[in-house]
Amino acid sequence: MRTLTSTLISTFAVLATLFSVYAVGQASIRQHEFETEAQRQLYQTLIQELRCPKCQNQNIADSNAPLSEDMRDRTYTMVMEGKSREEIIDYMVARYGNFVHYRPPFNWYTSILWWGPxxxxxxxxxxxxMMSRKRKQPLALSEEEQERLKQLRKPNHD
Incomplete structure (x- = not known):
């Protein structure tokens, strides 16, 4: 009887933990309301294009980092204020650097990435x-070495 009770309590504890983790995970995903479909599209495009500075190679749409959450909220606010795509990207680049954008602009600093290889x-x-040209030049032999080479090339008539 005691084993059955402890098994039920353990099972209940595991289920309660799973449900609470699921609830916290769902609560962290904010649903934003948009006035137009164009705003929704702009927002979705931007959160796919902007990179999380903390997560390295993950966009802010997929990242769970608090910084990404702040960036999503700021993007939403700017979209709702009527800011253009370029204005929002410029703001994020000014705040977090060129790394935040998956397609950094071509300028002096990024030209090394393009021209370096x-x-x-x-x-x-x-x-x-240069190395192949050096090897094609014949070796200069002294007169003594040239005589020795001629002797070695002569057929042996013994």
Whole structure:
């Protein structure tokens, strides 16, 4: 009897824990109300495009980090204020840096990401070309070495 009671209590404790975790998880997902479908689309597009600075390679739509939650709330507020996509992205980049946007702009700082690999390939091709040209040049032999080479090339008529 005692085993059955302790099993029931353990089962109840596990179920209560699962339900409370589920309830907390559902409570953390906020449902936003939009006035128009265009606002909803803009919001969805932005939270898919903006990256969580804390989670590295996860957008703010999928991240559970408190920072992502704040970014989603700020995005929602700006969408409801009538801000454009560019204004919202500019705000987020100004606040969190270029890393926050999956498609950073092409500028002096990001040009290294674009041109760096091409520069490395060009240097590698140049080095390989220079090395191959050096190897094709014949070795300069002294007169003594040239005589010895002629002797070695002559057929042996013994």
């Amino acid at each position: 091409l520069l490395i390939i060009a240097i590698g091709v140049g080095v390989a070309w």
